[in-house]
Amino acid sequence: MAEKTTRPRKRRMRNLFLNERMQLRYVLIVCGICATIGGVLGLLIYQQSTLASDQIIASLNAAGMDWIDLHTKSAIREQLGRTDLGIIASLVLVGLGVAVVMVVFLIVLTHRVAGPLHRVAQYFEQIEAGRLVPPGTLRKSDQFKQVFESLCSTHEALHQRTTDDIELFSAAIAALSAAPESATMTRVVEELRHLNQEKRASLKSQ
Amino acid sequence: MANQEHPKRHWRNYLLDARYQVTFTLPMVLLAAALFVGLGLLAIRKAESATKIGITHLEQSGAFLESATATRETLQNRERWIRYGIVGVGMLLTLGLTGFGVVYTHRVAGPLHRIGVELGNLKDGKYAPLAPLRKGDELTDLYEQFRRACAALRTREERDTEVLRRVIEAAKQSPNMAHDLLAELQQRLQVKESRLG
Numbered sequence: 001m002a003e004k005t006t007r008p009r010k011r012r013m014r015n016l017f018l019n020e021r022m023q024l025r026y027v028l029i030v031c032g033i034c035a036t037i038g039g040v041l042g043l044l045i046y047q048q049s050t051l052a053s054d055q056i057i058a059s060l061n062a063a064g065m066d067w068i069d070l071h072t073k074s075a076i077r078e079q080l081g082r083t084d085l086g087i088i089a090s091l092v093l094v095g096l097g098v099a100v101v102m103v104v105f106l107i108v109l110t111h112r113v114a115g116p117l118h119r120v121a122q123y124f125e126q127i128e129a130g131r132l133v134p135p136g137t138l139r140k141s142d143q144f145k146q147v148f149e150s151l152c153s154t155h156e157a158l159h160q161r162t163t164d165d166i167e168l169f170s171a172a173i174a175a176l177s178a179a180p181e182s183a184t185m186t187r188v189v190e191e192l193r194h195l196n197q198e199k200r201a202s203l204k205s206q
Numbered sequence: 207m208a209n210q211e212h213p214k215r216h217w218r219n220y221l222l223d224a225r226y227q228v229t230f231t232l233p234m235v236l237l238a239a240a241l242f243v244g245l246g247l248l249a250i251r252k253a254e255s256a257t258k259i260g261i262t263h264l265e266q267s268g269a270f271l272e273s274a275t276a277t278r279e280t281l282q283n284r285e286r287w288i289r290y291g292i293v294g295v296g297m298l299l300t301l302g303l304t305g306f307g308v309v310y311t312h313r314v315a316g317p318l319h320r321i322g323v324e325l326g327n328l329k330d331g332k333y334a335p336l337a338p339l340r341k342g343d344e345l346t347d348l349y350e351q352f353r354r355a356c357a358a359l360r361t362r363e364e365r366d367t368e369v370l371r372r373v374i375e376a377a378k379q380s381p382n383m384a385h386d387l388l389a390e391l392q393q394r395l396q397v398k399e400s401r402l403g
Contacts, residue, residue: 022314022344029310030234033303034241041245044288048252052259059263091245102237109233113226113314120321121348127355130362143226147318150325157329158359165366168394171387172373178382188376195369 016107019114027106031099038098042091049087053080116144120151132159132202162199169196220308223315231307239300246292257285317345321352331401333360363401370395 123135
């Protein structure tokens with residue numbers, strides 16, 4: 001019996017969150033680590049920058065620096081303050097930009113795991129419901145190909161076993177139906193026919 | 207009956223699915239390392255510039271020689287500590303994140319490895335009940351679904367076995383039943399019974 005082959009579906013933005021718990025946890029962990037690094041080192045950079053500015057301002061106020069007029073000193077102080085704030089502002093802006101790119105990248109990355117898991121979960125659901133629907137195929141960049149290959153070969157084995165059962169049960173039904181009628185025989189044949197129909201249906205259902 | 211205890215984790219088993227685990231650990235380590243190197247270099251440069259400005263200020267202010275030397279040393283030591291601190295923390299962070307990444311991804315790779323093994327058993331016709339996952343493992347919902355699917359397969363196999371037994375009993379009474387077909391039904395019953403263990 002020929003099985004339906006399903007092509008791997010294209011990734012779509014709306015399907016990127018297939019396993020929210022797992023995907024968000026990973027994204028949050030990586031973003032949390034990067035935010036901590038950025039925060040601590042950003043603070044250190046700002047601290048060193050303000051330290052240098054404070055020393056320059058202290059030099060300006062030192063004796064012997066009277067040759068610089070008050071207006072120029074004030075302008076230098078303002079410039080230094082702006083530079084320090086500029087460092088913080090550029091760190092925050094770059095940090096936000098990196099965070100956005102990183103979150104998108106990590107969601108796409110985690111989707112390569114969530115996608116196959118979703119497929120596998122769907123297959124188990126079908127099995128539980130008594131349907132032997134082919135598990136389909138994965139995308140090229142998807143993870144867990146080995147487990148998926150195991151799933152496919154298990155599906156083939158289950159499919160083969162069911163087909164063999166159908167053949168044998170059909171032969172038994174034909175032979176028993178030709179026998180002289182008795183209540184027991186009729187009941188057994190009916191039971192076997194019902195089981196066989198279920199098996200056939202499990203191979204056909206979508 | 208399968209062993210229902212939680213199997214222990216072993217260090218040698220931590221890299222179960224190298225492709226997945228490396229794909230997930232590497233971006234985390236590389237992103238953190240790139241961020242650390244970039245910002246760390248900027249922090250070192252700022253510290254160097256602060257030290258230089260401090261020393262220049264010291265020279266200009268005409269401080270006493272002894273006090274100036276001590277302050278200069280303090281400034282230089284601070285700069286050195288920042289540099290060594292950044293390098294040291296960066297290395298520890300890289301190592302720590304690599305370890306964390308492998309352990310974290312193992313919690314996903316572990317259950318999937320187990321599912322892979324059990325799928326192999328199903329393929330070979332073994333319908334034994336599944337052992338539970340380990341504490342801290344991810345994908346508990348998926349594994350639970352797998353357990354339910356396996357239980358459903360087992361239930362169906364048990365029902366097949368019961369029906370087959372009745373069919374064989376009836377077939378033995380039937381004059382129309384060919385000997386070969388009866389033998390085949392009996393053989394199938396044996397196979398199904400062996401699957402159930």
